[in-house]
Amino acid sequence: MIEFEGVVKDFPGGVRAVDALDLTVEKGEISVLIGPSGCGKTTSMRLVNRLIPLTSGRITVDGRDNLEFAPEELRRKIGYAIQQIGLFPHMTVGQNVAVVPRLLGWEEQRVRQRVDGLLELVGLDPDVQRDVYPRQLSGGQQQRVGVARALGADPPIMLMDEPFGAVDPITRAVLQDEFLQIQATIAKTVLFVTHDIDEAIKMGDRIAVMRTGRLVQYATPDELLAQPVDDFVRAFVGGDRHLKRLGLVRVRDVMAEPDERTPELDGEAVLEHTSVRDALSVLVGRGFDATPVVDAQGRLCGVITLNGLRAAVRRAARERASEERASEERAAEGEA
Amino acid sequence: MPVNRVAVLGSLIAGLSLFFLPLVELKPNRLASGIPFFLLQFEGDVRYLALFVLALLPLVVALRRADVVRGALLAGLGNALLFLTLYLPAVAGEVLLADAAAWLGEGVRLSNPRLLPSAGLALGLFGAYTVLYGGLRDLVVAGAPRSLRVAAAWGGLLLVVLAALSGRFDVYSVVVEFQARGQQLAQRTVEHVMFVAVALSIGLVLGVGLGLWAHRDRRASPVILYLVGIIQTVPSLALFGVLLVPLARLGDQLATSVALALVASLALAAAALALYRTIGQRLRGAARQVVLLLVTVSAAVPVALFTVVVASFSFRVSLLAFTSAAPALANLRSAMLVALIAAVGLQLAVRRQRVDTARRSLARAAWVGWGALAVTLVVALVTASQLFLARVESAATLTVRDLGVSGIGPAPAVIALTLYSLLPLVRNTYAGLTNVDPAVIDSGRGMGMSAPQRFMQIELPLALPVIMAGVRNASVALVGIAAIATVIGAGGLGDFILGGIINTSIDQILLGAIPAVLLAVLLDAVLRATEQLLVSPGIRVSGEAAPS
């Protein structure tokens, strides 16, 4: 768990990069920091492992004030993937990944096993890539090594500053999926920086939107899309926020039972874990009214229709309206 | 690929100069001038004309399709030309020398007559080497096997060395001179090497230290870089003059009082630095410059004292260690040689060995070899310093002059050389460290490396190629500058060169100049090899990355 309590950071020259930041990253969750360039994302992150000293406020890591640790000790416990990757060019991939374990004085045997395990985890072949140098890798492979290196000594907490920033959209999507898969098993507490709203929605358990050093809204992706607190966040999440919201829902959650006519539908089948947004795109794009749903093994398991999707969206909007009413009432009561 | 223009050029140079310029000059003795001989004047048969034909053959070959065959042919011709340009005139020369009196005419005092190589021979060699180089380029481009490239590069030179060893070139004046003064040459060469080695070692410590300081302290860096730059512009003769009086004065001092002065000035420097650290930051403008200057000057005194004494003393002691006939030192020298050969051999074996465990034990053995070398070197130096100090009666009367500091002689020479080595070392250390990608250092910090760990594991290895380039620059330059040390009676290969100039004896000049050039080339090669060993393949500029 990482907690920011009233954290302020002034740089010399009077730049207030972080202003009264209150934020809690829950254990085992990914919190995404997002905001326009220069809003203080990297700065907030570097305050956690004390790469820069804070001006006032408090940051606790797993319940302990981070000032209690020696800086080096703190940093070895916190995995850090920096924005520019920053692999050590004179070390092989294996040596890069082994840096923190070696700093911690692990036995050679254990380091070796850990390195090979991590390389496999991030989708690299240890026998092929362990002994090559970073410059022999593609950008995507370097990002993978960066993540593996941050995971080096199995730190409970990870800071990831645009870890998939420098690759093409397809590779980026692959890396995101792989990291989510890894996270499902290792459940790290992750502070993740990006300025791509789609990445934030995909990766985050919670999203913190920042603007000029201040936290504007901290909410789950669905809440953020449903109820942006102000025009800045609304503009930031984009005019297609309702469509994006559909992206958070899986087809399997809104599909209907297949009936006897379903197998005869000539629409192309969609997989059950496709997002509703993508399914809608299939329906609209091909001009179908309905299309079958199959599971991973290709077995028919349901059907979705345009009318059914519309109903699902309406239902969600109704729920939101009543929530909004309820919260307005609560606010009114509070004022009274 | 087009015509091999390099080979064409070489062929023309060789052909024209061998034909139109005198190849050798027949001299009655060391000093008197002789008479020139052209290729056509050589007595005998058409063999000598073959040299001319051989020189022009590459013209034909260079027009061929570019491939391994062309490369091999050109390299072969180049090597043959290289060898024969030296060999055939020597054969002809023997005939000339046998009848020297007839050629030179009556009344000339013949003592040890000899052949002075002339312009035609020198340019012929140059042309031969150019052809060889053109062939080597073809071989590299065509991807010829390494063994062929090595054979092509060194074959002719090997023949030349073998012929020289078997006495084939004894007619040439340089060889005559060498045979007359071999003993002296060895002594001067050792001195020369010692100048460079001692100056470079001390310069390395000072230069890397100053470069580090310049890198760390942004305010000090312009001052440091400016000062070492200034040193470089002082002509070496002027530097000797400037050093003369202070060193002579210093020599009169008692060693104990100088040691005291060193400690006192160190304390002063430390105090000034502490003062600068605390109040220097808050000062503005001129006041800060004054404080900074104070720090610099107070730090310069102990550094200068230390450098002067250590440099002079190390030079005397290492010279003694490598030349003394004392049996203990002779034994240590043999031990050093054995350790060196073993270490280099093992190191080479490590690179060839593919099996992981075997490689590791070989590497360990190589480290033992290097360790043994270091230990024997230290023991030799200690033994030599005992020998050197044996003349002194007691520590109380020990003067700085007894430690080897003097106004003329090797002390000012080695100190001046140390100063000259500073610029490339400081500048390259500074540039190397400053150009390390900040993101890489930052990620090291983020992973929890301490400042010393960051320096040793990241900054130094990444700056190493640039620092090593500075070391090579400095060492090659020092080999040249060391030749001037002779004017203050310091010895070295400059003795032959200066003597040759005074006597107008080209043979003698060459006797000093050729070993100096060879020394520079050899030193450069050794340092390049060291660089190969030390610099990670991940950041090597040339060459492919490590095998995957």
Ligand SMILES: Nc1ncnc2c1ncn2[C@@H]1O[C@H](COP(=O)(O)OP(=O)(O)OP(=O)(O)O)[C@@H](O)[C@H]1O
């Ligand atoms: N070392 C520093 N000294 C002075 N100002 C700084 C320093 N580092 C950052 N800043 C300032 O603090 C503000 C926040 O910078 P920060 O790097 O945290 O932005 P960011 O949100 O990570 O931006 P990006 O998305 O471009 O990476 C910026 O205005 C920047 O100029």
Ligand SMILES: [Mg+2]
């Ligand atoms: Mg940033």
